[in-house]
Amino acid sequence: MKKTIAIILCVILTFMAVGCAGGAPDAGTADSDTDTAVDEAESSAEEVAKDTSEDDAAEKVEENGGAGEVSTDPVKLGVIFYSKDDSLGQLVYSYLNYAAEVIDNLEIQWVFGSYDAASQVADAENLIAAGVDGIMCLTLDDLAMQQIANLCNENEVYFQVMFRMPSEEETKAILDTYEYYVGYAIEDTENTSYETVRIMADKGIQKIGVGGNTHSATSTLRMNGMEKGCTDFNIDILAQFDLGNDVSSVQSDVQNILDSYPDVEAIWLMSGSLGIADITVNTLKAHQDASGKTVGVVTFDTFEGMATAFEDDILWGAVGGQAPLCLQAFAALYNAVDGHPLSEEKVGLLFPFLVLTDSDDLDLFEQYYNNTEVQIYDEELIKSMLYRYNPDVSLELLKDLSDSYSMDWIKEEISSRN
Amino acid sequence: MKKKADIRQFISTAVPYIGLVLLIIISIATGGKSFMAAKNLRNIMTQSSILMVVAVGTAFVMAHGDMDFANGGTMGLAMVVTLALCKGIPSWAVFPMCLAVGTFIGVAIGFLVTRLRVVAFIVGMCIMRLSSAILYTTTNKKTWLAPAGVVKLNKPWFYLMVCLGMVIAGIVFFEFTKIGQYNKLIGVNRNAASLSGINVNKYLVYSFAASGLCAGVAAFMTTVRTGGLSSSTGNYEVDTLIALTIGGMPLTGGSKASIRAAVIGALALTVLNNILVLWGVNADFVNVVKGMVFLTLVLISSRQNAGQVTG
Amino acid sequence: MENSGKPRLIVEHMSKNFGIVKAVQDVSLELYAGEVRGLIGENGSGKSTLSAMICGSLKPDEGTMTFDGKAFRPKSIIDARNKGIAILLQERGTIDGMSVAENMFIGMEDDFKGRFGVNRDKMHKKAKEILHQIGADHIHPADLVNAYKFEDRKLVEVGRALYTDPEILIVDETTSALSLQGREYIYNIIRDFKKKNKSVVFIGHDLDEIMHVCDRATVLKDGKYVATISGEEMNPAKMRGLMIGRENLGHYYRTDFQPDYNEKEVVLRAEHLNYKSVIRDVSLELHKQEILGVCGLSDSGMHDLAKALFGAYKLDSGTVTIMNGQKAITSTTQAVREKIAYLPKDRDSESLFMHTSIKDNISVTCFDQKKIGPLINKRHMKRVAGQQAESLNIRCSSINQLAAELSGGNKQKVVVGKWMANQADILIMDCPTRGIDVGVKAAIYDLICQMKAAGKSIIMLSEEMAEVIGMADRLLVIKDGAVQGEFLRDKTLTEHMLVEKII
Structure with missing residues (x-):
């Protein structure tokens, strides 16, 4: 009986060994399956790109007539975050899930709880295996950034860093060589x-x-x-x-x-x-x-x-008050996955903090920001940052949005909605 | 009666196997193509390899019934020391350096435990703190990159080879030398071991050395995987404990201790992590599942031990 | 007063275990009206446990009690006292910080209920009355009990026991702590009980006192009932003999009555061993083919001596030398290497790997035999274990069976097998037949004789004098960690000669 089990285990190990040996993408049927899937996604993205660039008229129709002609291929993004239980984590979780709700073809997969570089790399590997098109990550350090960027590049998955940036020139230089690295978004610390x-x-x-x-x-x-x-x-x-x-x-x-x-x-x-x-x-x-x-x-x-x-x-x-940063990072990543990156260059987004100096500030802060019920960036704003809904979107638009971000702006923005 | 006892014993050895096989079957059934994709299997192997190597070493310490909380800290220290010196040494020497530093720390722990009678668990905690403090101060200004020759190794075959090598070496040392066998007997009854002529202290030191050595190897693998030294290196204490327990290692050590537990446990834990991400389940749920699995296994293993005392 | 009339208290098949320690095993006794019964035995023989079960402070694991024809199952000391059985405890039974009267009427406060809680005047009056009865007028009920010395506090307890006017009183080694005058108080109370046709159980160490006070005496040993004696038989020598235990096992032992060993060849020599205050300047020599008997009481230091000879202790001074090669033994590892074997008294905790197979238990000494390069030879180890199990006739389903599942005798055989597998030349056997039934005992004695014949030397330590007399060529008596006397094997050697040295 023990031997039977041993044999089964050997079979499993062999599977793994096969998986290891079959390094080239064309080896093994299962492998080619996933690749086809990636190819398909890619080609459809290309098609969209072709559509829009070749046919200006069509683009105008699209602009006027809404999203009717845009590809409905699902976009699946993975988010690696340390936790969703502290105040920042809660808001990021709420904001991005809201985005997934209002954008019809978006699916977000979360991974929480990794506190070292090797685990974050493993998370990224698993997300890629799960078939995501892009990964956003609060990377713990430069090494994790490099490794995940490299991994994503090899697997043709877009990668966006958020709440962090490369702290060393070397890292930045390496990241800039990766085609699938989109950029970073960080607080204006x-x-x-x-x-x-x-x-x-x-x-x-x-x-x-x-x-x-x-x-x-x-x-x-x-x-x-x-x-x-x-x-x-x-x-x-x-x-x-x-x-x-x-x-x-x-x-x-x-x-x-x-x-x-x-x-x-x-x-x-x-x-x-x-x-x-x-x-x-x-x-x-x-x-x-x-x-x-x-x-x-x-x-x-x-x-x-x-x-x-x-x-x-x-x-x-x-x-x-820096949590909406995640939506700008998301916009950069989504547009890249969608085939319409905000810029040909790598994008470094700066997002301001809110500085509270008295009780009035605090009241507003508690009412609008520190409240997962309130979406500071509503559906309209989020969509305005995405090419899919707003072909006029540009880096400047995002910059203007972040520059205007303040306690008063939030108050105005939200009161104007009703 | 005898038959019954045999069956019970068989079941208790088979539980971890069955668990792993079930987990894999469920994963194949639900994860389908994306789980069985060659790329994903490679992922599982790579991800489990470091944990497995650490667990193999820890098995030696757990065999005699001590909790090893030093492995993560040892890894961190091994990396710091090696990378601090690696500017002066060729890249081929990084591996032996990691080994040497890891083993040295293991031996030091062994002496603290046997000569100064400090509880192993406490020593582990100290090493953990020490390591994280040193990592913080050394990596705050600049990330330390590993030599290019080392980073080049970041290929699946490297992890497979090292991991296989360590597991085989682990089995040989555990089953076919006095190091493993004596530690198991010490785990069963330290008094009787001593009064049967076993030099208990010596073999305790050996077990900590083995654990340190494996942590050294794991440190090297981590260096290859992350490409350098980061302040967050080596969070392996709890995962190792969970992996070994899942694999059927009794927390009190003794004759049921085995390297098998390290292999099965590390694989099972990695597969579990992997399939939960593939499923795309709610992140809360992932931790709940992990907690439940761990709790269940601890319950089973403690129930088994209780049965033994009366049986 | 002898076995006439109906017994008042019948105790049947009582057992009590503390973990693996069997404190009381299947003890039955009957107590008659007007009887003063002594309960004697060595430390740990179970007399205090038994009395604790009778007075309700411990719950028996098994067994029943009948008191005056009714089932008696006390829930607590207070419950038992209310039902008519009271105890005077061995340890201090008063509670500091409470007054004498409060201590006397603890659990009985309801008897003194006034309109506003406890009526202290009433309580103090009653306490004074009782203290007067036992002649302890110098104790004042309102004082804190801490103010009195040990002896007086004992008297407070006596008062407490007597307040409920019990039918049966248990006196648990109370008198040893008292002065002559204090004892007289107790003796008077006992006489009073007898006069009223009530019963007393008297637990004590002082055999003369037992003789003086009791009508009959029940002897316990190792938690088991040994005998109940009365009249002529109640002499200290007889009682002592029963307490230490001796079974007539003459035919199990060696049949020759001459010391028979090679006097010229010393194989092991211990010189001036000192260890803490447990071993005091012990020197001994073990000759080839000798069975050296060592006997003494359990706390005589002889068990420590066994360990010291095996290198398990870091001695304060003195050396143990193995004569073949003149090597000093300083560690157990070295002792094993020099082919010394040690069979501890406490097999389960010091020698056996319980939840481990018989095979692994036996082969623990064989890891260095027939190695394959640097690796251990598991096949050889298995073979050796199999051979030993067979030649020692260990009763097991297979050598993969766990040691924990074996009986005491077979466990001991496993331990013997472990050392035989290492071809031990010198065997230190500490209480080799402890907890082993008679049949296997004989096998062990037989085995010892065979080993002697095969040229091995044996140190046999035992608390059972009969077996040491029966087996040893030469015999050392240990008391308080020092050698008290040496005897050569002789037909005329009797236990009494040893007992005088031991106690």
């Missing part, structure tokens, strides 16, 4: 960081403590923007503490700064997630109660206790 320092400067602050590190490309950008701001606005950084893996030390770090530098006027935090901002606010609140002196916080990320922190005048600025 450095400028936003600079702006947060302005908030403090406007209050006349001159001495601050800083919590942060340069462990990743993103955190380096945040720190750079802050440092530039401090130089420009003549703000002294009295002390700096690390926001490493361990959140538990934040309380004592902040307390130490308060004790050692009685003249400190504000704390700037590179990150407020995982309770860092809450802990800091609580520590400063205790300090305020005890000494009557207010030390303010300016922080990246939004958090639970913002409302009371604004009321107590401890929180001066919080940064968030």
Whole structure:
């Protein structure tokens, strides 16, 4: 009996070995099947392209008469994201699913929960095997970016990076050589960081403590923007503490700064997630109660206790609201898959943050942004970014959209809908 | 009665096989062409290979009943040290370097456990923390790329060859040398092993060395696969434990420990991951399924152990 | 008062296991009215467990009790007390932080219910009355019990036991903690019980005291009932003999009565061994073809000595040397390499791999035999295991059967097989027949004789004096970790001669 099982197992292993040996695309029937599928998708995309470029008249008809003549071949996109449970993940999940709902030929397949480069590569492999036409990914680092880009290129699947960008020139150069790499979309981190320092400067602050590190490309950008701001606005950084893996030390770090530098006027935090901002606010609140002196916080990320922190005048600025970025990234990828890339070049999209400075900002933010029921980009806006519905779409249009993105714009946009 | 016991024993050995075969049958039935596509089978093989190699090493430690939480950390450290030195060494030397560093860390863990009587689990946790701290500080400014000669190996046959080699070596060392056999006996009854003339400490060190060596190999494979060193390297602790448990490795070690568990478990876990993506099921569901599968298997294996104590 | 009349309490087939430890096995006894029954046995013989089951603090696994013709199944100590059986505990049974009176009436507070909770005055009055009865007027009911010394606290317990006016009182080694005066209190109470035609179970270590207090004595050993004796038979020597245990197994042992070994050839020498305070300056020599008997009580240090000789301990001082090659034994690995075998007293936890096949159990010593290059020879190991199982006549379905499924005797044979497979020359056998039934015992003795004949040397340690006398060429008596005496094999050697040295 054991032997029978062993034989079965051998058969399975042989299958795998065959799969391995048959490296060339023309080997094996199953292989050619998938290839045909890819070919078909490709050729149909080409057809669409041909249709539109060759026949201007037809294009005009299409423009006027709606989507009637456009290919209805389904577009399947894979999204690799670390989680859908934190606030960013929830919104991205909601926005992209909404897009899939309103666009008739779009299907989105999600993969969550990978926290290292090798697992992300495996996720991409599995998505490609599942037959996706394009992959969007919040890549964990440059290596994952390179490997997935390479993988996608080999399999003729489009690849879009979101919320990240190549942090090194080398990586960028490698990515640029891949035909199927569409580009990246990332938050306008450095400028936003600079702006947060302005908030403090406007209050006349001159001495601050800083919590942060340069462990990743993103955190380096945040720190750079802050440092530039401090130089420009003549703000002294009295002390700096690390926001490493361990959140538990934040309380004592902040307390130490308060004790050692009685003249400190504000704390700037590179990150407020995982309770860092809450802990800091609580520590400063205790300090305020005890000494009557207010030390303010300016922080990246939004958090639970913002409302009371604004009321107590401890929180001066919080940064968030970048989730719609995923829709711009999506637009770039979808257009590429559809055969109408936004640009011949690789596209680098910058998307602004929202900076909240008082309770009114927060109210709007909670009402419109921090609410998966509300789609900031509605069907009309999403479709306007896609060639399939709006052949006039251009990179400038996306740029204009992101430039206008602000708390007031959101309010106006949403109130104009009814 | 004897027959019954035999059947029970047979079933308990067969459960992991049956599970894997069922999983594959279900996958073929539901995933159809896209599952059986040569490309996808290659994916499964590549994806399972690293986990399998790590699990083979961990099997030696689990045979004597310790939890090995050091493998991911060892991988990270092996990569850091090797890539830090690799500017000065030719690319062919990267592989032996990874091996040497991994084995060295394994031996060090072994000494900590046997001489200083630190619980293996705790040592593993420390290595894990240490490794992630070092990875953070070393990769924050610049990604470390592996030498071109190493990256060139990123082909399915490479993973297949290394993985096959390690599994075969694992079986030989586990079944046909004292390293594996003694560790199993230590897992059954450490006292009796010692009083039967087995140098328990020595063979515990060997088992940690084996685990470290395999982590070193896995570190090399990861370097090939990701093309360099990233701060997120080596999240293998939990996956390895799950894979081995699914494969039928008793958590307390002992005579039922086997390399088979590593192979079956790594394959099953990878196939499960793969087919869930192919199905395109809701991402929440994926984690629920994984959790359920794991829980079920742990229940079965603990039930088996309970049966043994009274039987 | 002898076996006349109806028994008041009948205990039938009581058993209690703690995990694998069989604390009490199938014990039955009958207690008559007006009887003071002694309950004796060594430490761990099960007397406290038995009394705990009678007084309701432990639930028996098996067995029934009948008290005055009715089934008796106490749910707790308090329940048993209410039904008429009370106990004086071996350990301290009072609760600190409560007053003397509260301690005395714990669980009986309802008796003193006043309009507003417990009526303390009433409680204290009653307590004073009882304490007066037992002559302990110096104890004040309102004081915290912590304020009194151990002996007085015991008296509080006595008071508690007597308050319910029990029909049967169990005194569990209470007197050993008391001074002469304290004991007299207890003796008076016991006499009083007897006078009222009530019964007492008296548990104790002091055999003279048992003789003095009890009418009859029941002996337990290893959780089993041994005998109940009365009158003439109740002398310390007899009781001691029963407690330590001896069965008439004369015909199992060697039939020759001459020491028979090669005096000139020493194979193992231990010099001035010291280990913690368990082994004290022990030196011994083992000769070729000798059976060296070592006997003593369980806590005499002889089991540690066995381990020390096998290299399992890091000794404080002293050396164990194997004479063939003059090598010092410092580890078990080396001991095995030098063909020393060790059969521990606690087979299951120290020698056997329980959920592992007989084959693997036997072949554990053979990994280095007939290797194929660097690899172990599994076929050879299997063959060796098969040979041993056959020649030792191990009863099993196959050598793939798990060791855990075997009986004690067959387990021991597996352990013997393991060492025979390594061709051991020196065997250290610690209680080789412990927990083995009579038939297999004989086989083991036979085996020992065969090994001796085959030129092997054996150290046989045992708590059963009869078997050591029956088997050994030379005999060492161990007490408190030191050698107390040496005897040569002789027909006239009796257990009493050893007992004097042992106890």
